[in-house]
Amino acid sequence: MEKTMNIDDFYKCTSYPIPPSLRYEVGHFNVFKIDEFSGKNSKPIPYNRRNYYKISVIIGKNRVHYADKTFEAEHNTLLFASPHIPYDWNPLTENLSGFFCVFTEEFFHNYGNIKDYPVFNPSGNSVFSISDEDVKAFSLIYDKMFKEINSNYEYKYDVLRSLVLEIVHKAIRMYPAQKTEVHTNAAMRISNLFLELLERQFPIEDTFQKINFKTPSDFANQLAIHVNYLNKTLKETTQMTTSELIAKRVLQEAKIILKHTKWNISEIAFSLGFEETTHFNNFFKKHLHQTPTQFRNS
Secondary structure, eight states: OOOOBOHHHHHHTSSSOOOGGGGTOSSOEEEEEGGGGSGGGOOOOOSBOBSSEEEEEEESSEEEEETTEEEEESSEEEEEEOTTSOEEEEESSSOOEEEEEEEOGGGGTTSOOGGGSGGGSTTSOOEEEOOHHHHHHHHHHHHHHHHHHTSOOTTHHHHHHHHHHHHHHHHHTTSOOOOOOOOOHHHHHHHHHHHHHHHTTOOOOSTTOOOSOOSHHHHHHHHTSOHHHHHHHHHHHHSSOHHHHHHHHHHHHHHHHHHHOOOOHHHHHHHTTOSSHHHHHHHHHHHHSSOHHHHHHO
């Protein structure tokens, strides 16, 4: 797996010049047609993380590698990509079309926390198979984006932010109905601080990198609260214990590294905070019922 790709790298992988405004923008946004990147115009883009967000409507048969999973779509795909998760997608037909937009987190500065939406959450749904009717609805939104970005309207970027959120909310409505919990502001604040602290330790991009906080006590100390209170709060807001949330995220990173790097098992164990390789093996086998080596070979 290569180093995290930034927005400059994205433009270098395309036939588009780097916009001069990119150097002085607080946040960046742009929108494209997939047709211009497929067929003879396609350039291979490696499986890795990006430091920007991307929302794609892909029309045609394609395969998406997202985190440790692979999704193959016969028709249409809606893909939400965030800086948290590595991904790529490959066309399985020459007649691929669609749209995508890219934007940085700074683009939504003072306009809400885009990373908090479940479609951009590492544990949420980020890849959807969508119908032809859905494609028509999303295409209309992208048409508005193209029109707006090429306009001289003074507040066009506010309109573009609204159009991005329109896609996000339409996708969230595709989720099965879930019970909505009401939590106190204090509980949500602690939960968000914990999740941010947990996520800040990733991605692991080289064998010299190591996570610093791995136990509930580590996180409680950083948040200056009692570990029992942290556990109670997270159970209330996420329905999972502190240990379960940590284990889930560490396991996800382990699967990504095993699948997309050639690091040996001891190097992976060290990076993920395990002092002994056997401890990592036992942890992995407990959750997936196979060893890291078996997972990699499968």
